[in-house]
Amino acid sequence: MTAYCLHMEQLPPLMAWWRKEYDVYVPVAAEGGHYDFAPWREGTEIAFDYDLAYNTLKRYFLPPSEDLLTFDLASYEAQAVFEDPKQILFGVHPYDVRAVNQLDQLMEAGAPDRNYMARREATVVMAMEPQRVADTAFWSTIGADVVSHGYDLHFTRISPANFMVEVGSVKGEELLLARGPLPAATAGDREAARKAHQKVMDLSRSNRLNFDWRHTPKLMEKGWNAGVWREKAELCLACGSCNVVCPTCYCFNVSEEADETLKTGRRFREWDGCMLVNFATVAGGHNFRTKALERYRHRYMRKGKYISDKIGELGCVGCGRCVRACTARIANPREVFNALWEDQANAD
Amino acid sequence: MLTKPKSFSPYVPKPATLVGKSKLSDFVTLFTFAFDDGRILAHRPGQFIMLSIFGVGEAPFSVSSPPTKQSGNFELAVRRTGTLTEALHRLEVGAKVGVRGPYGSFFPIQKFVGQDTLFIAGGLGYIPLRSLLHYQLRHRDEFGRIVVLIGTRNPKERIFVDQLAEISARGDVEVLETVDQPDPAWTGNVGVITTLLPKVEMDPSQTYVAMVGPPIMYRFVISECRDMGIRGERIYVSLERKMKCGLGKCGHCQINGLSTCVDGPVFAYTDIETLEEAI
Numbered sequence: 001m002t003a004y005c006l007h008m009e010q011l012p013p014l015m016a017w018w019r020k021e022y023d024v025y026v027p028v029a030a031e032g033g034h035y036d037f038a039p040w041r042e043g044t045e046i047a048f049d050y051d052l053a054y055n056t057l058k059r060y061f062l063p064p065s066e067d068l069l070t071f072d073l074a075s076y077e078a079q080a081v082f083e084d085p086k087q088i089l090f091g092v093h094p095y096d097v098r099a100v101n102q103l104d105q106l107m108e109a110g111a112p113d114r115n116y117m118a119r120r121e122a123t124v125v126m127a128m129e130p131q132r133v134a135d136t137a138f139w140s141t142i143g144a145d146v147v148s149h150g151y152d153l154h155f156t157r158i159s160p161a162n163f164m165v166e167v168g169s170v171k172g173e174e175l176l177l178a179r180g181p182l183p184a185a186t187a188g189d190r191e192a193a194r195k196a197h198q199k200v201m202d203l204s205r206s207n208r209l210n211f212d213w214r215h216t217p218k219l220m221e222k223g224w225n226a227g228v229w230r231e232k233a234e235l236c237l238a239c240g241s242c243n244v245v246c247p248t249c250y251c252f253n254v255s256e257e258a259d260e261t262l263k264t265g266r267r268f269r270e271w272d273g274c275m276l277v278n279f280a281t282v283a284g285g286h287n288f289r290t291k292a293l294e295r296y297r298h299r300y301m302r303k304g305k306y307i308s309d310k311i312g313e314l315g316c317v318g319c320g321r322c323v324r325a326c327t328a329r330i331a332n333p334r335e336v337f338n339a340l341w342e343d344q345a346n347a348d
Numbered sequence: 349m350l351t352k353p354k355s356f357s358p359y360v361p362k363p364a365t366l367v368g369k370s371k372l373s374d375f376v377t378l379f380t381f382a383f384d385d386g387r388i389l390a391h392r393p394g395q396f397i398m399l400s401i402f403g404v405g406e407a408p409f410s411v412s413s414p415p416t417k418q419s420g421n422f423e424l425a426v427r428r429t430g431t432l433t434e435a436l437h438r439l440e441v442g443a444k445v446g447v448r449g450p451y452g453s454f455f456p457i458q459k460f461v462g463q464d465t466l467f468i469a470g471g472l473g474y475i476p477l478r479s480l481l482h483y484q485l486r487h488r489d490e491f492g493r494i495v496v497l498i499g500t501r502n503p504k505e506r507i508f509v510d511q512l513a514e515i516s517a518r519g520d521v522e523v524l525e526t527v528d529q530p531d532p533a534w535t536g537n538v539g540v541i542t543t544l545l546p547k548v549e550m551d552p553s554q555t556y557v558a559m560v561g562p563p564i565m566y567r568f569v570i571s572e573c574r575d576m577g578i579r580g581e582r583i584y585v586s587l588e589r590k591m592k593c594g595l596g597k598c599g600h601c602q603i604n605g606l607s608t609c610v611d612g613p614v615f616a617y618t619d620i621e622t623l624e625e626a627i
């Protein structure tokens with residue numbers, strides 16, 4: 001893979017250049033000791049060593065609210081609305097790239113969701129090797145520490161002032177070399193990048209699955225009646241926070257409004273969550289998942305089995321956002337998966 | 349990935365006009381629509397469409413009329429139950445709506461050819477089954493025995509009463525009805541739909557079952573069909589779930605790992621029998 005070496009000081013001029021054409025988002029330190037992605041401006045301090053961005057990046061592809069169409073009440077003609085701002089996401093950790101890759105597959109399958117795809121097409125993803133690991137994260141034990149595709153560039157900090165930048169696409173390379181040529185990465189640079197990766201993997205030892213993640217779908221299948229569902233779900237507040245922060249949750253609701261003159265209007269979609277009480281309630285009030293247990297289990301079944309049945313990898317990337325977001329302290333997929341493993345290991 | 353966002357969006361409905369409206373019961377009305385551009389819906393029995401009333405919303409409805417190649421008209425029978433269905437009932441002939449679809453799986457008519465069909469409709473379940481039944485009636489000699497079982501809560505809620513009387517009078521279709529709560533004028537069978545099953549004798553090896561009803565109906569009726577000797581792969585059911593996109597994206601209609609909107613609504617029983625959330 002083509003790779004270049006980039007000096008820290010070369011980055012701001014490049015960002016300024018990119019910003020002429022793109023909205024550029026970078027990780028920054030936000031309030032309360034959290035990190036988040038924010039628009040880059042001249043002088044913005046990039047948090048190269050952020051551990052976890054509080055909000056997920058799905059909002060750049062599937063915004064919390066997005067228009068699907070506008071309509072005319074007289075002619076009943078509807079127009080598709082596509083919003084596809086040109087944007088660069090800089091510094092995306094591999095597990096988050098993996099989450100985007102999953103959304104790509106799921107939104108494209110069958111009848112492609114063109115609203116999502118239009119945004120995705122217009123977005124450049126610049127990945128970055130993490131330097132620190134959130135205490136709630138477990139991506140390193142489920143194979144989400146590396147991604148093979150889905151990024152245009154991949155940055156690894158190989159010394160305090162230098163990055164090795166791997167090229168993932170032609171567009172990425174163009175953007176990287178936009179202000180002039182860069183030295184090709186040497187064997188030493190590649191070795192330094194490998195070490196950086198090893199270092200962060202060493203850091204992430206503490207939060208582990210107690211088994212090979214590939215067993216998860218089988219565990220889920222056998223664990224339909226496991227005690228862990230009742231035990232955890234008893235405390236669930238049905239707040240949906242775990243859905244909101246999850247980079248691989250993408251369910252939505254569709255609503256609409258007419259304007260004041262009742263001549264035109266718009267139909268839009270908004271994030272929805274399967275943990276919310278009425279997610280599966282139909283007209284007449286019948287709810288197909290009345291119990292917290294059923295909703296809680298469904299969410300983990302999606303992560304651990306249903307999605308993996310479709311695309312062959314876990315529908316959880318182990319970012320640990322839900323663990324942080326849940327005030328009831330029950331939304332930890334690692335604990336759930338481990339509990340199922342213990343259960344079934346004891347049963348055998 | 350597409351190289352360019354296209355102007356096409358699967359979320360955009362096509363304009364259609366309400367060309368007919370007739371009351372079937374206090375709560376259910378039959379609506380006939382035609383696409384404004386003259387196109388034909390080209391659905392198959394069991395499929396549904398997403399119907400829009402702009403400014404109010406969009407919801408799924410089974411197409412109740414059989415497929416047709418000649419005219420673009422299609423029928424929905426809709427129960428007044430909430431915001432969108434109330435608004436629909438208020439529309440006058442000539443009013444416009446938006447339609448997306450048809451969507452979803454359908455009853456495998458080809459398999460039914462030369463075989464007997466047992467229709468089992470609980471309440472409004474007759475609405476989607478009517479599409480299949482009328483298709484079979486139109487091609488009557490291609491199918492064996494046709495037996496229709498209908499269970500309704502009370503006589504007042506029965507729908508398509510006159511049409512069913514006509515069908516029953518043909519002599520080549522057996523129609524059996526029951527109500528849960530009879531009124532003084534009711535002379536027919538009383539009891540839940542399973543009370544009709546002992547009254548029909550079908551050859552299980554050449555019978556297909558097409559079943560639609562409320563969630564509680566399936567478990568009992570399916571087990572009785574199995575007792576009659578009908579194998580799971582000969583039993584087709586249509587399941588209802590909340591639907592928002594119809595495209596397998598929004599997540600609302602999931603039954604375990606399946607999306608009812610694209611993997612269903614019509615399922616062979618063998619495809620869902622191990623799914624805990626199905627019935």
Ligand SMILES: Cc1cc2nc3c(=O)[nH]c(=O)nc-3n(C[C@H](O)[C@H](O)[C@H](O)COP(=O)(O)OP(=O)(O)OC[C@H]3O[C@@H](n4cnc5c(N)ncnc54)[C@H](O)[C@@H]3O)c2cc1C
Pocket residue numbers: 281282283284396405406407408409410411424425426427428429430431432433434472475476587588589590591592613
């Ligand atoms: C495949 C399929 C076929 C259907 N066919 C028919 C039919 O032929 N005739 C008929 O009368 N009804 C049918 N229904 C049910 C019909 O979709 C609901 O009655 C309708 O959505 C109610 O909308 P409302 O706005 O009037 O009710 P409200 O209670 O105001 O709706 C509340 C919200 O929940 C959603 N919702 C509520 N109930 C359902 C439901 N059962 N399915 C999907 N979304 C729901 C609506 O989209 C709406 O956003 C079908 C449902 C499905 C899934």
Ligand code: SF4
Pocket residue numbers: 242245246247248249303315316317318319320321322323333
């Ligand atoms: S389930 Fe939790 S840990 Fe897994 S991807 Fe979603 S937010 Fe991250």
Ligand code: SF4
Pocket residue numbers: 235236237238239240241242243275325326327328329330331
């Ligand atoms: S964040 Fe926690 S309490 Fe809230 S819905 Fe999720 S699991 Fe339940």
Ligand code: FES
Pocket residue numbers: 590591592593594595596597598599600601602607608609610
């Ligand atoms: S209706 Fe949205 S996934 Fe089925």
